[in-house]
Amino acid sequence: MALPFEALLLLLRSPSLLLLSIFPGIFTLLVSGGSVYFLWNFFLTSLSLWISIPTAAFVFLLLWLIYGNLALLPVEDIIVDKVQKSFLGAVKVPAKPFSLRRIFRELVFSIFVMGATIIFLLLSLIPGIAVFSFITNAWISAYGFLNTFYTRATETPQERIRIFFRKPIAHMFLGLFLNMLLFVPILNVFLLGYALILATLFGMKHGANTIHTSINDNQSGH
Secondary structure, X not given: OOXXXXXXXXXXXXXXXXXXXXXXXXXXXXXXXXXXXXXXXXXXXXXXXXXXXXXXXXXXXXXXXXXXXXXXXXXXXXXXXXXXXXXXXXXXXXXXXXXXXXXXXHHHHHHHHHHHHHHHHHHOOOOOOHHHHHHHHHHHHHHHHHHHHXXXXXXXXXXXXXXHOOOHHXXXXXXXXXXXXXXXXXXXXXXXXXXXXXXXXXXXXXXXXXXXXXXXXXXXXX
16 A cells, blocks of 8 residues: 555655656647647647547547557666665666567557557446456556566566566556556656656555565575
């Protein structure tokens, strides 16, 4: 329960961390807004306002899901390192070498999230399935932000999924809280960095066994 406040205090106490956390929001807002503006000028102006405005808002949401995840790539490793140094005194779980494969993986995941969002919006209209889609969407959100930290301490996606579902309820509540933050219009794009900080703190505490295993592996390799 205290993790959101710890993440907020950490963010406010570190000007460099605050700047890093704001970058994804500025990038996402500019690129998504520019894309919607381009679409408005060349397509939506031919439609009625009753159609064009909701369409523009929906397109912005979908683009935000893609660009937002990609916008974290340049700063996420730095953010995770700073969080570890603040709470562990050092970077106990270092980042793996950056590669084009990682960019491709994040792009695929972003497209997956976009598709899942559309499906869940449609399923939420069906009585009885809305709860399922609500919980699943929470898990996807939690996994998306925890993936940066959990990837450092594991070798395969299967390992990350096993860690994730050792505590499904805790991860579900993390995802619900993140969804609540990230669906606040306009403000949400500036909360991407904060969401990553919160997820990293969560991973350090609830993924303690993973951290210890990674540390031992690193030490044995020297």
